[in-house]
Amino acid sequence: MIRLDNASYSYTNGSGISNINLTIGDDEFAFIIGPTGSGKTTLLRMVYMDLLPQVGKVVVDEFDSKIIKSRKIPFLRRKIGMVFQDYHLLDDRNLFDNIALSLHVLGWAKDEIVDRVTESLEEVGLDGKDDRYPEELSGGEQQRACIARALVKDPDIILADEPTGNLDPVTSFELIKLLEEVNREGTTIIMASHDYNLIKGRGHRIIEIQDGSVRQS
Amino acid sequence: MDKMMFLLSEGVKNLWRHKLTAFTAIFSIFLTLSVAGSLMIVGQNTNKIIEYLRGKYKIEVFFNENVSDKQIASVVEEFNKINGVRSTTLISKTDAGKIFKSQFGENILDIVGYNPLPASCVVNVVQYQIEKMNIMPIVERIKSYPEVDEVQYQGRLIYRIETYYQKFVKIMTVLLILILIISVFIISNTVRLTIIAKKELIQALQLIGATRSFVKAPFVIEGVFHGLIGAILASALLIVGLEIGSGITDSVIKLKIQYSPFILVGILSSLSVVISFLGSSRAISKFLK
The missing domain is CATH 3.30.70.3040 (Alpha-Beta Plaits)
Incomplete structure (x- = not known):
């Protein structure tokens, strides 16, 4: 479960989020919608504790931002898979190595890593492309690779920050469908987007964020 | 065990991935250790001379x-x-x-x-x-x-010999320490260049839940490899130089330069491992702050 209690964070330029109270339950699929600069990314960064609230707190399962020690934050992030608009794939290694990195961090054995990465690539429809480098993949494939990287460690939560930002409408819909499949298997999904047309009518919770404050619908 | 192997292989692969910075780091270490090694040999031979002179007191x-x-x-x-x-x-x-x-x-x-x-x-x-x-x-x-x-x-003579020797020992020690400190900074700055180039990797590792030590390890291992390669090159240069130099001094003044190749390689390797470890740890720790 993810809970934000009166959480506020303000950047030096005055932007940020203020007094956010929000609970996202296990297995939930929630969209965070709002214009660019409204505070969506700040909210997500608080969930994976890249930013700690200056006021209030964020609680993700047993991790409480008020009391968490910085050396414990990696253990929170191991429960979270992250997908970004600009992919964040490493150019100097192929798809397999990009995805396997998460499992190396968790200390998996080599043969287990091979099986699990292959399985993840199949899940996102990238089987057989494990030796390709990011630059050899299309935008949609790179984003699916990001989802595979997020999925490979079987996370409790997936945070997707504008994952369709660089994709065409068809690929964007396919990506959302893929995330919905993942959600059906029990993973909490929080996806930030500024494109209302993309998310409307899908039957998921929509959290609207405007000027750093939340309006739920 | 698999984690260790991964970190080790990442450290080795990084040598190839960061060729330019690897060359710069290895060259800096090579120069530093060549100077430090020369000072040590000079110091060791001066010790032999002072022992010889003291034998005559x-x-x-x-x-x-x-x-x-x-x-x-x-x-x-x-x-x-x-x-x-x-x-x-x-x-x-x-x-x-x-x-x-x-x-x-x-x-x-x-x-x-x-x-x-x-x-x-x-x-x-x-x-x-x-x-x-x-x-x-x-x-x-x-x-x-x-x-x-x-x-x-021979009070006056002994006093002068001993005074000069002590000054020499102090200057050599200060020089050696200075060179080692400078080399830590050089290595640290060279590794910082690698780190800046690998910012994305570090961020990716942090996002997927890597601990500080996991993020640091490949850079430190890479630094230690730089150190070892630099030490081997510096040792080779010094040994060749000393063999040639010793041959010349032996034929001219019947004096062989005293040194042990094994001790020289041992000292330079340990020294370089320590300074490159300190240099790379310092750089990555500063980045992760």
Whole structure:
């Protein structure tokens, strides 16, 4: 479960989020919608504790931002898979190595890593492309690779920050469908987007964020 | 175990991935260690020279005429117990006469009718001592015995040799420390370039839940490899240089440069591992702050 209690964070330029109270339950699929600069990314960064609230707190399962020690934050992030608009794939290694990195961090054995990465690539429809480098993949494939990287460690939560930002409408819909499949298997999904047309009518919770404050619908 | 292997292989792969920074780091370490190694060899050989000179330091003690041989032998025994005394050589009146005959070819008894040469003792001081050798306390102690008539020693010369040697040791130590500190900074800055180039990897690792030590390890391992390669190259250069130099000094002044290749490689490798470990740890820790 993810809970934000009166959480506020303000950047030096005055932007940020203020007094956010929000609970996202296990297995939930929630969209965070709002214009660019409204505070969506700040909210997500608080969930994976890249930013700690200056006021209030964020609680993700047993991790409480008020009391968490910085050396414990990696253990929170191991429960979270992250997908970004600009992919964040490493150019100097192929798809397999990009995805396997998460499992190396968790200390998996080599043969287990091979099986699990292959399985993840199949899940996102990238089987057989494990030796390709990011630059050899299309935008949609790179984003699916990001989802595979997020999925490979079987996370409790997936945070997707504008994952369709660089994709065409068809690929964007396919990506959302893929995330919905993942959600059906029990993973909490929080996806930030500024494109209302993309998310409307899908039957998921929509959290609207405007000027750093939340309006739920 | 798999995690360790992964970190190790990442460290090795990084050498190839960051060719330019690897070259810069290895070259800096190579230069630093070549200078540091040369200083060590100079220091070691200067030590040998000072030990040789100290071996030549002599305190000559002349005994009073009325002191018996037995008393002299017992006083000389006492000299051996003085701190800083390596050995003593007793020269009895008879021995002194023999020395006179060997040096001048005539018997002293034939010249003056009796043996006027006093019994004496040569006191040799210790050779191995890092700090400045001061023979004055030994001289004062010897002079305090009533049996002793006169003490002769090369006080001024010894003082000057020891003073210069101490200055030399201090300068060498400061220089060496300075070079090592500078090299830590050079390595640290070189690794920072690698880190800036690998910012994305570090961020990706942090996002997927890598601990600080997991993020740091490949960079530190890479740094240690730079150090080892730099040390091997510097050792090779020094050994070749020393072999050529030793051949020249041997043929010109019959003096071989003293050094042990194994110790040299050992010291330079350990030194480089330590400085490259410190340098790379410092750089990555500063980045992760």
